Amino acid sequence: MSYEAKLRVWRGDADGGDLQDYTVTVNEGEVVLDVIHRLQATQAGDLAVRWNCKAGKCGSCSAEINGRPRLMCLTRMGDFQEDQVVTITPMRTFPVIRDLVTDVSFNYEKAAAIPPFTPKPREKDGTYRMQQIDVERSQEFRKCIECFLCQDTCHVIRDHEDNMPAFSGPRFLMRIAELDMHPLDTVDRKEFAQEQAGLGMCNITKCCTEVCPEGIHITDNALIPLKERVVDKKYDPLTWLGNTIRRRTP
Amino acid sequence: MTQTSSTGSTGQSLASPTGTSAVPALSGAPRRAKINAKTLRTDRWWLQPLLTVVVLVSFIIYSTIRAFQNTHYFLDPYISPFYSPCLSSSCAPAPHISLFPSNAFFTPAIFILVFPLGFRLTCYYYRKAYYRSFWLSPPACAVAEPHKSYSGETKFPLIGNNLHRYFFYAGMVFNVILTYDALLAFRFEKDGGHHFGIGLGTAVLVLNATLLWLYTLSCHSCRHIVGGRLTHFSKHPVRYKFWGFVSTLNHKHMQLAWVSLFGVALTDLYVLLVSSGALSDPRWVA
Ligand code: SF4
Numbered sequence: 001m002s003y004e005a006k007l008r009v010w011r012g013d014a015d016g017g018d019l020q021d022y023t024v025t026v027n028e029g030e031v032v033l034d035v036i037h038r039l040q041a042t043q044a045g046d047l048a049v050r051w052n053c054k055a056g057k058c059g060s061c062s063a064e065i066n067g068r069p070r071l072m073c074l075t076r077m078g079d080f081q082e083d084q085v086v087t088i089t090p091m092r093t094f095p096v097i098r099d100l101v102t103d104v105s106f107n108y109e110k111a112a113a114i115p116p117f118t119p120k121p122r123e124k125d126g127t128y129r130m131q132q133i134d135v136e137r138s139q140e141f142r143k144c145i146e147c148f149l150c151q152d153t154c155h156v157i158r159d160h161e162d163n164m165p166a167f168s169g170p171r172f173l174m175r176i177a178e179l180d181m182h183p184l185d186t187v188d189r190k191e192f193a194q195e196q197a198g199l200g201m202c203n204i205t206k207c208c209t210e211v212c213p214e215g216i217h218i219t220d221n222a223l224i225p226l227k228e229r230v231v232d233k234k235y236d237p238l239t240w241l242g243n244t245i246r247r248r249t250p
Numbered sequence: 251m252t253q254t255s256s257t258g259s260t261g262q263s264l265a266s267p268t269g270t271s272a273v274p275a276l277s278g279a280p281r282r283a284k285i286n287a288k289t290l291r292t293d294r295w296w297l298q299p300l301l302t303v304v305v306l307v308s309f310i311i312y313s314t315i316r317a318f319q320n321t322h323y324f325l326d327p328y329i330s331p332f333y334s335p336c337l338s339s340s341c342a343p344a345p346h347i348s349l350f351p352s353n354a355f356f357t358p359a360i361f362i363l364v365f366p367l368g369f370r371l372t373c374y375y376y377r378k379a380y381y382r383s384f385w386l387s388p389p390a391c392a393v394a395e396p397h398k399s400y401s402g403e404t405k406f407p408l409i410g411n412n413l414h415r416y417f418f419y420a421g422m423v424f425n426v427i428l429t430y431d432a433l434l435a436f437r438f439e440k441d442g443g444h445h446f447g448i449g450l451g452t453a454v455l456v457l458n459a460t461l462l463w464l465y466t467l468s469c470h471s472c473r474h475i476v477g478g479r480l481t482h483f484s485k486h487p488v489r490y491k492f493w494g495f496v497s498t499l500n501h502k503h504m505q506l507a508w509v510s511l512f513g514v515a516l517t518d519l520y521v522l523l524v525s526s527g528a529l530s531d532p533r534w535v536a
C-alpha cells in the first residue's frame with residue numbers, strides 16, 4: 001500500500017535556508033532515505049544528501065528527523081502516522097554545506113588530536129598477545145560507524161558552539177577510553193582527557209547513548225569509567241597518595 | 251552512484267592531523283544551518299523531566315517534614331531509616347551511640363541525612379536526572395537548553411561531584427547499619443524477654459535494606475573500584491568476577507535508584523503509621 005506523505009525538508013546553505021514542503025509517494029516498508037531519494041528523483045533534482053550503504057553501516061546519512069538525530073536509512077516511514085508531517089533537517093551542530101549535507105571535519109580534527117595507540121614492545125617471538133577478557137570491554141566501542149550523531153546531539157557543543165575548541169565530544173572521549181583500557185597500550189591519556197578533550201564538561205546526561213544507532217553504551221561504559229579513571233589520578237586524595245608513595249618506594 | 255551526494259561521494263574533507271583545532275564553527279560566519287526553532291521534536295519530550303521534578307520535589311518535602319518532626323520514628327523493634335543510626339542522646343529508643351544532644355533544629359535525623367543525601371546528589375544517575383529536569387541542561391536530547399554559557403562539571407561546585415566515591419563508602423556504612431536494624435526487627439519483646447518474631451514491619455525493613463544494597467552495589471564508582479580501573483582483567487580473575495556482577499547490576503542502576511528511594515520513604519511512612527497508632531502492625535512472635 002502506498003500513500004502520499006507530507007515532508008518538510010530544510011533547503012539552503014551556509015548563507016541561509018528554510019524548511020520547504022513536499023508531498024512524496026511512500027511505499028510499504030520504505031525508510032526515510034528512500035523517500036528522500038524519490039523526492040530527489042521526481043521533484044528536487046538538486047537536493048543534496050549524503051549516503052552510501054543504505055544499511056546503517058557507513059554512517060553517512062545522519063540527519064535530524066522530527067527533531068531527533070537519526071540515520072535516514074534506519075528510520076522507517078512506518079514509524080510515523082500517514083498524515084503526520086515528517087521534518088528532515090541537517091545535523092545542527094556542524095556547518096552546513098548544502099541542504100542535508102554538513103561539513104563534519106570538526107570530528108576528524110578531534111580524532112587527530114588524540115595521542116595515538118602506542119603498544120608496548122613485541123614478545124620475544126615477535127608477536128603481541130592479549131587475553132580476550134582484556135580487550136572485550138573496548139571492543140564494544142569499535143562498533144562505532146562514525147555517523148557523528150552523538151557529536152551532533154551532545155548539548156555541550158550543540159547548544160554552546162564556543163565549547164567546540166575545548167571539547168572533543170562523546171565519540172572521541174570514547175576513543176580515549178578505548179585506548180586507556182587497551183591491554184597493550186602504554187600511554188596515559190587521563191590528563192589529556194580532562195584538560196584537552198574536555199571530559200569535565202560532559203554532564204553524563206546520556207543523549208549520546210540515546211541516539212547511537214549502534215546501541216553503544218557510550219556514557220555508562222566509556223564516559224563514566226573514564227571519569228572514574230580521571231578521579232583516580234586527579235581528584236581522589238587517597239589514590240593520589242597511594243600512587244605517590246608506591247612510586248617512591250623502590 | 252549518481253545520486254550519492256552533490257558534494258562528491260564522501261564529501262568529508264580530512265583535516266590536517268595537526269591536532270590544533272582550526273574549528274570551522276569558530277571562524278565567525280554563521281555556518282550552521284539556519285533553523286530558528288529551539289527543537290523540532292514533536293513527541294512529549296517534556297514529560298520525563300516533569301515527572302522527575304514532581305517525584306523528587308515530593309520526596310524532598312516529605313523527608314524534610316519528617317526530619318524536623320522528631321517523633322514517630324520508632325516502634326519497638328522498628329526504627330525509621332531517616333533516624334538510623336540514632337546518634338543523639340534524646341533518641342526515642344536507646345540511642346545506637348549517644349554522640350549529640352538534639353534540639354528542635356538538630357534532630358537525630360539531621361545528623362545523618364546529609365550522607366544519604368550526598369550519596370544521591372553525587373550519584374551519576376541522579377546527576378543526569380537533576381541536570382536534565384531541574385537545570386534543563388539539556389531538558390531532553392536535541393532540545394536547546396536555556397543557558398548562555400556552559401562549563402559542565404569543570405568548576406566549583408559541580409567539580410565536587412568527582413568525590414562521589416567517598417559518599418559511596420559512607421553509603422556502605424549506612425547499609426550495614428540498616429541491615430543491623432532489619433535484623434533487630436526480628437527481635438520482639440514479650441513477657442519481659444526477647445523473642446524471635448516476624449511482623450509486616452520486619453518485611454518492610456528487610457526489603458528496604460535489600461534495595462539499598464542493590465542500589466549501592468550497582469553504583470558506577472563501585473564498578474570502577476571492584477575492577478573497572480584494571481587494564482588486565484586476566485591477571486585479577488576474582489576482581490573480574492566481581493566486576494561482571496556489579497556490571498550486571500549497574501545496567502539497572504536507574505531503576506534501583508528510584509525503587510530504593512521509594513523504599514526509604516515508604517519504610518519511614520510505615521514506621522510513622524504504626525508508631526503513631528494509625529495502623530497496627532500484624533506480627534507473629536514465637
Ligand atoms: S553524556 Fe556527556 S558526552 Fe554524552 S551527550 Fe551527554 S554531555 Fe555529551
Ligand code: SF4
Pocket residue numbers: 059143144145146147148149150151171208211212213214215216218
Ligand atoms: S558512537 Fe554511535 S552515535 Fe557516535 S559516531 Fe559512533 S556509531 Fe555514531
Ligand code: FES
Pocket residue numbers: 051052053054055056057058059060061062071072073074
Ligand atoms: S546510508 Fe550508510 S548508514 Fe545510512
Ligand code: FES
Pocket residue numbers: 369373374375376414418465466468469470471472503
Ligand atoms: S553512580 Fe549512582 S550511586 Fe554511585
